[in-house]
Amino acid sequence: MDNQAFEMHGERIQSPSKGKEWPRKEERKGNWSLMKIFLVCLLACVITTAIGVLVLSLVYTSTTGIVKEVSMKDDGASSTKPDEKSVDVKFQFLNHLTKSKVFNFAGGEIQWARFRNDVNEYENDEEMEFGKSINNHRSSMTFGTLRIKSKGLRVPHWHFNANEHGYLQQGTAWIGVIGADDSTVTTYNVTAGQVIFFPRNTVHWIKNVGTEDCLFLLFFTTHEELQTLDVDDAFFSTPEDIAARALKPRGGVNFIRTFKKQVEDQAVNLPPNLDELVKSADYVQSPDHLVWQYFYNLKGSREYHFPGGIFQWARYRRNSTGLNETEKIFSESLNKHENTLTLATLRIFSNQLGQPHFHFNANEMGYVISGCGQAGVITSSGAVSSFNIGIGDVIFFPVGTQHYLKSICDEDLLLILAYSTGDQLETLRMTDYFHATADHILAQIFFKEQDEFQKFPKSKK
Known part of the structure; x- marks a missing residue:
């Protein structure tokens, strides 16, 4: 019986040794071409994958380097990299x-x-x-x-x-x-x-x-x-x-x-x-x-005493009573110009305290002239930071931030302070807001009997 398949696919060559049939020359050539195409595609895939991995590695390394070097805040100010050592x-x-x-x-x-x-x-x-x-x-x-x-x-x-x-x-x-x-x-x-x-x-x-x-x-x-x-x-x-x-x-x-x-x-x-x-x-x-528009004799000005120390001020005062004519000129000059400062010297006697307080209308910056002390700050989040200060140190307290200063050595602590207002400085001390709060309110928030709050003496102005 005739083999129709044989007739359709053409003549086959018999192996002289084993009697096997071998593909014709044209068929071997076609099979090798398919193999070459497969190998080329495989090689192309390997090369493409390698390039992709390399590019991703470079991008990751570059991005990581940028993040490490600097990160930009919304206001445009640069900040330290997030994986740096934390700063106190x-x-x-x-x-x-x-x-x-x-x-x-x-x-x-x-x-x-x-x-x-x-x-x-x-x-x-x-x-x-x-x-x-x-x-x-x-x-x-x-x-x-x-x-x-x-x-x-x-x-x-x-x-x-x-x-x-x-x-x-x-x-x-x-x-x-x-x-x-x-x-x-x-x-x-x-x-x-x-x-x-x-x-x-x-x-x-x-x-x-x-x-x-x-x-x-x-x-x-x-x-x-x-x-x-x-x-x-x-x-x-x-x-x-x-x-x-x-x-x-x-x-x-x-x-x-x-x-x-x-x-x-x-x-x-x-x-x-x-x-x-x-x-x-x-x-x-x-x-x-x-x-006197540009000058003030702070050293020769009036001293303002408080328990523990002395303030002297170069500032604007709404009520000019007590100021001499030249001091009035300086006071008005400060208030006339935009964004001026209030200056003061603060002397805290040896081992005395400048009690906790905050300012409604000014940031505060100071420089330690002599002595040694401790500063304490309570941030808006409630975190507390206290640190020692000495000659040549600069301190900064943001507006509304409660802070205190105290002398911790035998020498008086002397600072020059500046406040970011050319208007009259507005300050509230811990004693003021504590005593101004009703006893029954204090009793409720501190879980203590109302009479106990009579133990806090009220300071004289």
């Missing part, structure tokens, strides 16, 4: 200024406790925590120390985004302030314990006219990076022909071209050949009605 919460309220970078100049030096846009400019994680804190709380406060050598000059300059309030801790200085519109120049002398004030965008300078270093403790009304321009930088940034036409010197633009910009920053200036450059100098003081 106390550094939201404490800055060890003595550990910060010293900016050295020919005539002195500057140190900062401030927020920085570039996180790489912080010296350490603790400093960054403080900078982020004052920025996140919109504190309107930055602190710095300015040291000026004898005959040194903080060159004329102005701040675009902040008023400046300063306290002279040491030395003797001559101050110049150039007012707006009529360009009235006010000059005055300050000694240790006195306060200076420069409104935003007001050109001012400070010259050390004593034999010892001047040390200024400075507060600025911004939580952003301070924006400052020195007069010499403004001069050299102005085209020569424009400067010549504006200043009209003899010799015109050729004279302007004789000015040479110094290689190093002249922020605190002290030329080595100063005696050759300056033949005569006077340090006159302007009339009181001008001076």
Whole structure:
């Protein structure tokens, strides 16, 4: 019987040895082509899979690196990577200024406790925590120390985004302030314990006219990076022909071209050949009605005693009763300008307490001048942070945050404090709100009999 299948698939070749049939040449070729296609596809799949795994690995590594390096908050401020070592919460309220970078100049030096846009400019994680804190709380406060050598000059300059309030801790200085519109120049002398004030965008300078270093403790009304321009930088940034036409010197633009910009920053200036450059100098003081807009004799002001210490204030007061005429000028000047500060010195006697309190209308920042103490803060979440403070430390208490200060050594604790208000400071102490709460309310929340609350003595105002 004929094999129809054989006829359909064509002739087969018999193996001479075993009698087996072998595929024809064309069929072997077709089977090998299918095998090659299968191998190519398999290879392509392996290569594609490998590439995919490699890409995913690179993306993961890159993303992880970015997260580790910096994470961005909604307000645009950068923060530390989440897997970094945690920073003690106390550094939201404490800055060890003595550990910060010293900016050295020919005539002195500057140190900062401030927020920085570039996180790489912080010296350490603790400093960054403080900078982020004052920025996140919109504190309107930055602190710095300015040291000026004898005959040194903080060159004329102005701040675009902040008023400046300063306290002279040491030395003797001559101050110049150039007012707006009529360009009235006010000059005055300050000694240790006195306060200076420069409104935003007001050109001012400070010259050390004593034999010892001047040390200024400075507060600025911004939580952003301070924006400052020195007069010499403004001069050299102005085209020569424009400067010549504006200043009209003899010799015109050729004279302007004789000015040479110094290689190093002249922020605190002290030329080595100063005696050759300056033949005569006077340090006159302007009339009181001008001076007291920018000056306050804090050291000579009234002392306000409380159990455990003394306050002295450079501030605005709604009720000017008791202020002399010059003090009234300063009080009104603070209130007239926008976003000014209240300054005070606080002395807490040895081993005494500045009791827990908070401020309704101001953040508080302070610098420890002498002594040693302890600060305590209760945050809005109820968390408690207490830490020791010493000379050169900067502290910060956000508005509404209850806090206390106490002296913990044999020496008085002395601080210069600034509050972010040019209005009258509003404060509530623990004794005030505790005694102002009805006994039956206290009994209910503390689970104690009402009569027991008579054991708390009421303080006298």
